[in-house]
Amino acid sequence: MAPELNKMNLGISESLQRFSESIQEALSLIFSGFHKAQKKDLDKADGILQASHALLDELQNQVSADSSIKAEEIAVTVSIINNYKKVLFNLEKTSFHTMHKNREGILFTEKAVTELEELFRGLNGLLSHMNDVVKTQNPVLIDYILREKRKLKKLARDFSLEHQERLIKGICMAQSSATYLYIVEALEDILWHLQAIVDELKK
Numbered sequence: 592m593a594p595e596l597n598k599m600n601l602g603i604s605e606s607l608q609r610f611s612e613s614i615q616e617a618l619s620l621i622f623s624g625f626h627k628a629q630k631k632d633l634d635k636a637d638g639i640l641q642a643s644h645a646l647l648d649e650l651q652n653q654v655s656a657d658s659s660i661k662a663e664e665i666a667v668t669v670s671i672i673n674n675y676k677k678v679l680f681n682l683e684k685t686s687f688h689t690m691h692k693n694r695e696g697i698l699f700t701e702k703a704v705t706e707l708e709e710l711f712r713g714l715n716g717l718l719s720h721m722n723d724v725v726k727t728q729n730p731v732l733i734d735y736i737l738r739e740k741r742k743l744k745k746l747a748r749d750f751s752l753e754h755q756e757r758l759i760k761g762i763c764m765a766q767s768s769a770t771y772l773y774i775v776e777a778l779e780d781i782l783w784h785l786q787a788i789v790d791e792l793k794k
Contacts, residue, residue, distance in 0.1 A: 603668060606650045607675075607725045613643050614678060615718040621686050622711040625774075628693045636686050640679055647672050647679070670791050674784040681784070684777040688770050697767050700757075706750045707771070710778050713743045717785060724792060733793050740782050740789075747779040 620636035623629055654660060654668050691697070699707070717739055724732050751772060758768045 603650065603654060604726060606646065606653070607671065608722060610643055610646050610650075610675060611718065611722045611725055613639050613646070614675075614682060615715065615722065617643070617682055617686075618711070618715055618718060621682065621689055622708075622715065624686070624693070625689045625707065625711070630690070630693065633686050633690050633693075637683070640683055640686070643679055644676075647676055667791050671788050674787045674791075677784045678781050681777040681780045685774055685781075688773045688777070692767075692770050695766075697770055699767055699771060700763060702757075703754065703763070703767070703771050706746075706754075707774060710743065710747055710750070710775065713739070713746070714778055714781060717743070717782075721785060721788070724789065728792050730793065733789055736789055737786065740786050744779065744782050747775055747782070751775050751779075 617636040617639040620632040620639070624633035624636065651669065651672050654665055654672075660668075692699075717736060720732060720736050720739075723729070724736060754763065754768060754771060754775075757763045758765070763771075
């Protein structure tokens, strides 16, 4: 088990929890922007993501400046921060391509919409559990997150392959297909970095 961040430094643990809650809120707003084509939701999500970047930078400076934190604990925290930065990057990609879809009036098939909604909801559930696991490092919850991550990862991979087959058959348009695949890829990358965070916590 990795050093328990809440016992190691309460301030760091609380910052990570606030960050985790913020990106869950941002994902919910991006999903709303996708589902309802609401620009205001995407703009709000982008504001949260920018503030989250600042929070991570502040946290990294805090960790580096605290001489009471052991080297092993610093390594764990910095690795978590770096992976969360990559989560932010992929949320920004998701928001960008969702905004592009809405602005250009790109239409998805009902199947593509249903698939993306399933991925959004599954990822939102994982982020909710990440809020708790950052605080507790509960091994049962860690195992649950990893199982759910594997399920969502397989779904994303299956959806991508099926979509490419629909494109080849001419069922999907090239422009809508590219946007769909960009969003799926970004969500899939978020899953990868969430696993990397959990892997740090379970060592």
